[in-house]
Amino acid sequence: MYTDHAALDTASAIATVPASVGNVGDKHRQSYDETAAKAIAAADLQSFQPSGEDEHANFHGLVLPTEEERNTLRRVAGKMPASCYYLCAVEFAERASYYGCNQVYKNFIRAPLPPDGNGSGATKPGSEYTAGALGRGAVTATAMTEAFKFLAYALPVYFGWLADTKYGRFKMICWGVAVCGVAHIIMIISAIPSVLMSGNAIGPFALSLYMLSIGAAQFKPNISPTIMDQSPHKVAHVVTEANGEKVIVDPEESINSVMLWFYLLINIGACTGIATSYLAKLVGYWAAYLIPTILYLLLPPLLWFLNPRLVKQPPGGSDLGNVFKVLGDIFAHGGLKKIGREGFWELGLPSVRKAAGSTKTYNYDDQFVDDVRRTFQACGIFMFQPIFNINDGGLGAAANALTAGMKNEGLPNDLLDNLNSVSIVVMVPFMNHIMYPFLRKMGIKWGPISRMTFGFALCTIGSIGYSVLQYKVYQTSPCGYNATTCAEIVPEGSPSLSTVSISLYSIPVILTAIAEIFVNVTAYGIAYSRSPKNMKGLVASINLFTTAISAAIGLACSNAIQDPYLVWVFGGCTIAGAVLCVIFYFTFRHIDQEEFVINTDFSDMKRDSDAESDLGHSDKKVLADEKKIPSKNSIEKSYSVMRRGG
Incomplete structure (x- = not known):
C-alpha cells in the first residue's frame, strides 16, 4: 500500500479520545448502532496520534491495533445491522423468482409438448417423457438461455455505472423490481395452455425472458454493494472479550460473514426450482411460473419498509x-x-x-491511484471466473442434455440441479459458524486468493464427474451416442434411457456447488473492497460480467452442445479449469498478505431516517459529521506513525 510519508506532519497531530468501545462478550459483540454511535460521539478528530502509554492510535474512539497486534491477535467478525439481513431477504425474493423460472426454461424451450400430457407442458404421472412446451431442440434452448444469461450479466456494467453516476443504487434496484414484475406476468401468459397449443407462445415468452434479464441487470449489481454499505466496521479495531482476551474486529471477516448469509438466502430462494420442476411436470408451466411471481410480490412492500432505514450512497459521479x-x-x-x-x-x-x-x-490523490491499482487487480482476478462458471454446471445446456438420457425413475430430469442450492444452504451455516470461527481461533488466516483457489480446484474435481457420466450414458443408452434424443428415435413404448441412474448426477452437482461458497462469496468482497468509492457498482458489475462471458462462450458453442460431442464438451472445459487454477494461485497469491481496506468511512453512514428522527434512541443515531471523519489515507498515515514510533 502506497503511503505518502513525506506529507505526514506528526507535529500537527492532536490528542485523541482514549476511550475504547469497551468490553464485550463473544456472543454479545457490540451492535452496529453502538459501534457507530461511539465512533461518531468521539471528540473532533482531524488526524490520528499514537497513545503515549501503549502506542495505540484511536479512530473515533475505536482502538486501532499495533503492528504486533495485527500479526498476533485473533480476528473476529463484528455484528452487522439488521438492515443487512433485510436486504438479504430482498435478494431472496428476487432470486427465488429468477431461479424458480430459470430452472425450467431449458425443458420449456427444448422439449415438445408431451404426447401424454394435458397441453400445458406437464406429463402423465410416472411418464418417462420430460416436461416441455416449445419443442425447439437443445441448440435453440442453449442459444436462448445463454443469450438471456448474457444480457442479465452483461447489462449490469451499464446499470452499475448509471447507479454510480446519476441515479443511486437503491433507485436502480427499485426500477429493476418494476421491470421484472411486468416480465413475470407476461411469462405466465405465454405458458397458458391455449397459447402453447396455438403455436404462438415463443413470442410472448421471448419478450418476457429478455425483459427479465434487463430487470435483473438493474437489480443485481447494486444489491450486494448496498448491503456492504451498511457495515459500520470501516477499520480493524481492538476490543476485549468478557474473558479478558483481546481480539481484532475485522472489516473483512465482518463483510464475509454477512455475504455468506447473502449467498445462503440466494440459494434458499433458488430452491424454489424444486417446486417449479415438479409443477412443470405434474401441473404445467403456467403454474411453474406463477409461484415465482407470487414470491416476487414480497419485494415492493419490503423495499418500501427499508427505504428510510438504509444507508444509501448518493450518486457522486463516477470515478x-x-x-x-x-x-x-x-x-x-x-x-x-x-x-x-x-x-x-x-x-x-x-x-x-x-x-x-x-x-x-x-x-485525485496518490491514494486514488492505489485504489485504481487494486481495482485492476480485482478485474484480473475476475477474468479467471468464466471457466469456473462453465465447469459449475456444464457449458450451456450440456448438463440438461446429459440428464435427458439418464434413468430418471419418473423424476423430472432437471430436478437434481436443485442440489446445487440445497448443498449451499447446508454448507454456508457450517462455514459461517463452525469452519471459519475455528480457523480464526487457531490463528489461521485463510486469505481470499487461497479460498478462491480451493474453490477453483474443487470445481475442477467435480466437473470431471460430468465427463465420466456422459461417457457411461453413451455406453449404456439404447441409442448409443444419440442418448439425448433417444426418446424421439425409438418406437413409442420402447426403452429410451440409459441404465445409469440420475442419482449419480448429484455428485458433480454437490461438489461444484460447494466450490461456489469459496469463489463467489469471496469475489463479492473483493469487488467492494478493491474499488474506489464511486465505482463500487461498476466493479461489482464487472464481477457479474464474468458470467456473461461464460454465457457468450456457451452461446458460441451451442452447435457443439449436442450428441455425439458431449463428452468433450465437459472434458475440454475441465482441463482448462485445472490449468487456470494453478496459474491463478501463483499470479495473485501475494494479495493474501494485504490488509482488507474499505473505501468508505463513518461519513458515509447517513440514513434517510436520521434526517427525520432518531429512530427512538438518540444515542444510536448513525449520522456522521464530515468535519470529524479522517480519510482512509489518514488511517494509513496513522499506521505509519506507529511503525516509526511516533
Missing part, C-alpha cells in the same frame, strides 16, 4: 473518468514498457508527476 486520466499519465510517461512490472502505477501518482515538474491540476 471512471479519473481512472482514464491516471492511465493516460502512466502511458504518456513510459508505462507501456512497464506493464506487469514494478513501478507501473507509480508513474501515475500525482506526487510523482509534480516532482517531475508537472503543473497539471489533479482531481
Whole structure:
C-alpha cells in the first residue's frame, strides 16, 4: 500500500479520545448502532496520534491495533445491522423468482409438448417423457438461455455505472423490481395452455425472458454493494472479550460473514426450482411460473419498509473518468514498457508527476491511484471466473442434455440441479459458524486468493464427474451416442434411457456447488473492497460480467452442445479449469498478505431516517459529521506513525 510519508506532519497531530468501545462478550459483540454511535460521539478528530502509554492510535474512539497486534491477535467478525439481513431477504425474493423460472426454461424451450400430457407442458404421472412446451431442440434452448444469461450479466456494467453516476443504487434496484414484475406476468401468459397449443407462445415468452434479464441487470449489481454499505466496521479495531482476551474486529471477516448469509438466502430462494420442476411436470408451466411471481410480490412492500432505514450512497459521479486520466499519465510517461512490472502505477501518482515538474491540476490523490491499482487487480482476478462458471454446471445446456438420457425413475430430469442450492444452504451455516470461527481461533488466516483457489480446484474435481457420466450414458443408452434424443428415435413404448441412474448426477452437482461458497462469496468482497468509492457498482458489475462471458462462450458453442460431442464438451472445459487454477494461485497469491481496506468511512453512514428522527434512541443515531471523519489515507498515515514510533 502506497503511503505518502513525506506529507505526514506528526507535529500537527492532536490528542485523541482514549476511550475504547469497551468490553464485550463473544456472543454479545457490540451492535452496529453502538459501534457507530461511539465512533461518531468521539471528540473532533482531524488526524490520528499514537497513545503515549501503549502506542495505540484511536479512530473515533475505536482502538486501532499495533503492528504486533495485527500479526498476533485473533480476528473476529463484528455484528452487522439488521438492515443487512433485510436486504438479504430482498435478494431472496428476487432470486427465488429468477431461479424458480430459470430452472425450467431449458425443458420449456427444448422439449415438445408431451404426447401424454394435458397441453400445458406437464406429463402423465410416472411418464418417462420430460416436461416441455416449445419443442425447439437443445441448440435453440442453449442459444436462448445463454443469450438471456448474457444480457442479465452483461447489462449490469451499464446499470452499475448509471447507479454510480446519476441515479443511486437503491433507485436502480427499485426500477429493476418494476421491470421484472411486468416480465413475470407476461411469462405466465405465454405458458397458458391455449397459447402453447396455438403455436404462438415463443413470442410472448421471448419478450418476457429478455425483459427479465434487463430487470435483473438493474437489480443485481447494486444489491450486494448496498448491503456492504451498511457495515459500520470501516477499520480493524481492538476490543476485549468478557474473558479478558483481546481480539481484532475485522472489516473483512465482518463483510464475509454477512455475504455468506447473502449467498445462503440466494440459494434458499433458488430452491424454489424444486417446486417449479415438479409443477412443470405434474401441473404445467403456467403454474411453474406463477409461484415465482407470487414470491416476487414480497419485494415492493419490503423495499418500501427499508427505504428510510438504509444507508444509501448518493450518486457522486463516477470515478471512471479519473481512472482514464491516471492511465493516460502512466502511458504518456513510459508505462507501456512497464506493464506487469514494478513501478507501473507509480508513474501515475500525482506526487510523482509534480516532482517531475508537472503543473497539471489533479482531481485525485496518490491514494486514488492505489485504489485504481487494486481495482485492476480485482478485474484480473475476475477474468479467471468464466471457466469456473462453465465447469459449475456444464457449458450451456450440456448438463440438461446429459440428464435427458439418464434413468430418471419418473423424476423430472432437471430436478437434481436443485442440489446445487440445497448443498449451499447446508454448507454456508457450517462455514459461517463452525469452519471459519475455528480457523480464526487457531490463528489461521485463510486469505481470499487461497479460498478462491480451493474453490477453483474443487470445481475442477467435480466437473470431471460430468465427463465420466456422459461417457457411461453413451455406453449404456439404447441409442448409443444419440442418448439425448433417444426418446424421439425409438418406437413409442420402447426403452429410451440409459441404465445409469440420475442419482449419480448429484455428485458433480454437490461438489461444484460447494466450490461456489469459496469463489463467489469471496469475489463479492473483493469487488467492494478493491474499488474506489464511486465505482463500487461498476466493479461489482464487472464481477457479474464474468458470467456473461461464460454465457457468450456457451452461446458460441451451442452447435457443439449436442450428441455425439458431449463428452468433450465437459472434458475440454475441465482441463482448462485445472490449468487456470494453478496459474491463478501463483499470479495473485501475494494479495493474501494485504490488509482488507474499505473505501468508505463513518461519513458515509447517513440514513434517510436520521434526517427525520432518531429512530427512538438518540444515542444510536448513525449520522456522521464530515468535519470529524479522517480519510482512509489518514488511517494509513496513522499506521505509519506507529511503525516509526511516533
